[in-house]
Amino acid sequence: MPISSVFIIRHAERLDHIDKQWQPDLSLGISDPPITAHGQHQAIETGHALHDLILQQNPESPQIIIYTSPFQRCIDTSIGLAQQLPWHVTLRLEIGLSEWLSEEFFESVCPAAHLISHHQERLARQQTLAYSMRAKNQASYFPSHLHIDYGHQSVYREFEYPEDYKDMIERFERTRLACLKQADDQNKAVVIFVTHAVGANALLDGFRNRVTIPLKSNYCSLSCVRPSMPHSVNSSDQSEDEFDDLRIRPAWKIELTMSDTHLTK
Incomplete structure (x- = not known):
């Protein structure tokens, strides 16, 4: 099944912007x-909105994949989203979706592999705890239908x-194209x-x-974003370069832009 819908979501409310003692x-x-308690509620509300939007294009059980930045606020948000989607969801930590690594925002950074392994271990602990809680008929925030792709490269x-x-923009474009191609090759109908x-x-x-010009997010x-014409993997007006083998260029229609009307304030 070709990709029917692509959703782009900014993470929920981050703790350090609320708690200055963090x-x-x-x-x-x-x-x-991480995200705040209010941020968890925002993620759940966004999951509800996603559910309705997905059903517009996919009345049957869609194959869903979430590509998330490996920063905790994005992973936390992804889990909240998945909790509200009653279908099988695959989660992949994608370095290419990381925050802009500008000196304005970061004094230093760790190796990317260190951040990935830290969060994979944390996710594995959350999964283990969730299995244990469900075995005792206790509710768990971690959704049972969420599959973590620990082998994702x-x-x-x-x-x-x-x-x-400029390098940040190029990183996101290369990542976007590669993830779309991977999702398409694996018959994922919905990409988040x-x-x-x-x-x-x-x-x-x-x-x-x-x-x-960047919009406020x-x-x-x-x-x-949805395809506005039959699915194609052909390039459009882009010149050939080293990433041409990654390009996937159907005509896309942006149906919703930076909307937060689904959130209760």
């Missing part, structure tokens, strides 16, 4: 705040720091990107096939 885990080597293997704006504010804008520009803002 301190990062120094052993991790990078600032990586990211498009990018390492962080580039410091990263300039969970990323950061600057990344949401970069991904949308990729679907527009042009650079635009609120927490859990939701964009929806």
Whole structure:
């Protein structure tokens, strides 16, 4: 089944912007705040909205894949989304969807592999706890239908720091194309990107096939993109370069842009 819908979601409310006393885990080597309790509610509400939008195009059980930035606020958001989707969902941690690694935002970064392994271990513990709770007929926040693809190989293997704006835009475009091709090859009907504010804008520009002035992206803002013509893997007006084998260029229609009307304030 070809891709029917692509969703781009900014992460939910981050803790360090609310609790000024929050301190990062120094052993991790990078600032990586979680989401707040309100952020968890935002993710759940966004999951409800996703459910309705997915059903518009997929009345039967769709194959869904979430590509998320490996930062905790995005992973936490992804779990909240998946909780509200009553279908099999695959989750992949994708380095290429990471925050813009500018010196303005980060004093230092750790190796990307360190961040990935840290969160994979955390996810495995959450899964184990969820299995144990369900065995005791206790409710768990971690959805049983969420499959973590621990073997996923990211498009990018390492962080580039410091990263300039042009390189960040190129990273998101290369990642977008590679993830879409992978999802299409694996017959995933619904692709969900969970990323950061600057990344949401970069991904949308990729679907527009042009650079635009960035829009404000609120927490859990939701964009929806769908093919506007029969599925094609042919390039459009892009010049050939080293990434041509990754390109997937159907004509896309952006049906929803940075919307947060599904959230209760």
